[in-house]
């Protein structure tokens with residue numbers, strides 16, 4: 001089974017509880033649409049766990065992108081790599097000491113979108129043409145994919161046969177319940193991914209204590225709540 005989530009934001013324990021709830025195993029697959037770091041106390045611990053999974057597709061969110069911009073700026077001004085790693089550790093005040101170069105390299109290798117026959121994933125948004133069609137993601141600027149909040153607008157119906165998975169804006173910020181919010185096509189049943197035109201994945205974990213995931217095969221949703 002394939003499970004999609006977004007914006008776990010350093011909530012290591014909640015993430016583990018969610019994976020336990022769905023009985024996530026080596027034969028399953030995880031897709032995380034970005035923002036694994038910042039806000040929660042276990043940014044690097046969670047990132048290293050996600051990077052260690054052989055069966056995960058991980059995207060960059062704006063929080064990983066901001067970290068990389070900080071890293072690239074440091075590298076332009078020095079060749080003292082030990083000093084750079086120390087500064088990078090300081091970027092994450094709670095558990096930055098866990099950071100190592102392998103993890104930095106993995107952040108740098110994160111893609112900004114993921115696409116299959118029936119769905120595509122971005123952190124925040126994507127460029128659209130005048131008729132709401134998504135322009136080719138391979139040509140999009142990373143900044144647009146991680147910052148643009150166009151998909152969050154409930155009125156926006158992308159003109160595509162694919163379902164768009166996205167996060168970045170907590171659903172509670174739109175006055176919605178603190179859970180994943182799928183958008184069903186008119187007249188569709190809702191048990192197949194092609195019945196949806198978009199799925200808003202950001203449960204606002206750091207605000208709400210709720211983390212959720214969406215199962216691709218049967219469109220079931222699972223949530224856990226912080227104690």
Ligand SMILES: [Mn+2]
Nearest residue numbers: 035061062168
């Ligand atoms: Mn974000």
